[in-house]
Amino acid sequence: MLAFRSPLVGESPAFEQVIRTIEKISQTDSTVLITGESGTGKELVARAIHENSTRADKPLVTVNCGAIPAELLEAELFGHIKGAFTGAIQNRVGRFELANGGTIFLDEVGELPLHLQVKLLRVLQTRQFEAVGSSKTMEVDVRIICATNRNLEEAIEKREFREDLYYRLNVIPVKIPSLRERKSDIPVLIQHFVKQFNEVTGHSVEAPSGQIMEALAAYDWPGNIRELENLMERMVILKGQGTVDLGDLPHRIFQQYAESRPAGAGALSEWEFPRMVLPNSGVDLRNIVAAFENHLIDQALARTNNNKNRASELLQMNRTTLVEKLRKRGMITAMPKREDMKSPMAGMGMNSLDNG
Numbered sequence: 001m002l003a004f005r006s007p008l009v010g011e012s013p014a015f016e017q018v019i020r021t022i023e024k025i026s027q028t029d030s031t032v033l034i035t036g037e038s039g040t041g042k043e044l045v046a047r048a049i050h051e052n053s054t055r056a057d058k059p060l061v062t063v064n065c066g067a068i069p070a071e072l073l074e075a076e077l078f079g080h081i082k083g084a085f086t087g088a089i090q091n092r093v094g095r096f097e098l099a100n101g102g103t104i105f106l107d108e109v110g111e112l113p114l115h116l117q118v119k120l121l122r123v124l125q126t127r128q129f130e131a132v133g134s135s136k137t138m139e140v141d142v143r144i145i146c147a148t149n150r151n152l153e154e155a156i157e158k159r160e161f162r163e164d165l166y167y168r169l170n171v172i173p174v175k176i177p178s179l180r181e182r183k184s185d186i187p188v189l190i191q192h193f194v195k196q197f198n199e200v201t202g203h204s205v206e207a208p209s210g211q212i213m214e215a216l217a218a219y220d221w222p223g224n225i226r227e228l229e230n231l232m233e234r235m236v237i238l239k240g241q242g243t244v245d246l247g248d249l250p251h252r253i254f255q256q257y258a259e260s261r262p263a264g265a266g267a268l269s270e271w272e273f274p275r276m277v278l279p280n281s282g283v284d285l286r287n288i289v290a291a292f293e294n295h296l297i298d299q300a301l302a303r304t305n306n307n308k309n310r311a312s313e314l315l316q317m318n319r320t321t322l323v324e325k326l327r328k329r330g331m332i333t334a335m336p337k338r339e340d341m342k343s344p345m346a347g348m349g350m351n352s353l354d355n356g
Contacts, residue, residue: 006048008041009192012182018045018174025172026052031124033109033169034147036176039226042147045176046105055143058102061095066108074116075132084133096129096140103143109169110150110161117162124168144169179221179228186217189225193232205236208244215249215257297325 008019025032026049034042043062050060068076075084079094096104106112112120123129124144128137146169155161179186194207208216221227231253235244246254296315304310308326312319 006052007044008048009189010182010185011188012177012184014177014182015185018176021172021174022048022052025049025174027054028172029143031143031169031171032145032174033172034145034174034176035152036147036149037178037224038149039224040176040178041225042149042176043105043107045174046103046107046145046147049145050103050105050143053103053143055102059099060103060105061099062105062107063095064107066111070113070116073113074119077116078119078129078131080132081134084131088133091131094131096123096142097138099142100140101142103145106144106146108148108150109146110148110152110155114160114162117165121162121165121168124165179224183217186228187213189228190216190232193229194236197233197236201236203236203239204241205239206243212244212246212249215246215253218257218260219253220256293325294329297322 006019006022008015010016010019022045032046032049034045036042046062047060050056063077065073075088075092075094077094077096079092079097080088082088082090106120109120119129123140127141128139130137150161152161152166152170156163156166190213191207194205197203198205216228223230231250235248239248246257249257297311300311300314301308304314308319308322312322315322
């Protein structure tokens with residue numbers, strides 16, 4: 001057996017389990033169903049399975065079932081003969097026939113229309129199909145690998161996916177963990193992407209470390225590895241040389257990092273302040289400082305639902321100091337003097353912020 005080759009990058013326990021599964025199944029011809037969120041690398045996993053199989057010297061043909069219009073997908077998969085439909089001016093070989101002897105990877109298989117699910121089920125059962133418009137049955141020797149980010153069991157309940165097809169596809173399931181489930185892989189992935197894009201662009205950007213790595217690890221990565229790869233490409237291109245720092249991060253990542261800092265984490269670094277360039281004409285420092293202070297106070301109040309006790313804790317100041325600042329901004333009216341409170345209804349005009 002040849003040494004295992006893989007384009008995949010990762011060392012976390014969750015990802016090592018995926019690698020071990022791929023090693024076990026690569027040498028078989030069993031159908032594989034790869035599941036996972038968008039951007040987790042399902043196509044790379046399919047490629048790793050093919051390249052370590054006995055079919056590695058044959059084609060790996062990829063079809064994105066969600067990117068091809070439903071009315072064209074049948075001909076794309078199975079081919080068509082001349083005159084089969086308007087515009088079919090010559091015979092066309094389908095992807096299954098192109099993959100003969102090798103592997104076909106059906107990405108986003110959960111998007112297949114129901115009538116094509118029936119035809120795919122037949123191919124899985126018999127390795128036979130007919131091109132669109134043809135009565136001639138063709139046979140193929142092909143391994144089928146599918147992938148989806150849909151929950152196919154829920155799709156079955158909604159009658160959007162055939163249960164019998166699901167069990168035919170799900171012979172060997174491979175679930176790819178999201179990046180937030182394998183955050184220990186973020187540093188090695190960043191090193192990989194920075195090196196890759198330095199080589200492509202000829203730049204000499206150093207991979208981030210320290211505080212910026214903390215910020216990248218704190219982010220949830222809804223776009224998974226694809227989002228991380230795109231970010232590293234952008235940073236290498238825009239930075240050109242030197243070390244990536246917090247000031248180079250998109251606001252959404254920096255914001256999540258700032259919110260994740262534990263209480264008492266210490267003073268903010270220089271990169272966590274607004275990166276304003278002092279103009280030649282100068283600035284009104286008092287107004288700028290006041291505006292920044294008000295911005296943080298507003299965030300604290302919003303996060304605590306206007307509870308001044310909790311907001312003052314977030315801002316690490318006395319409650320009375322916070323109340324006084326709010327009063328100066330007109331957000332809290334002054335409490336009436338005791339001698340002015342003539343009735344139980346006195347003082348009811350107090351601003352709603354003055355609670356907590």
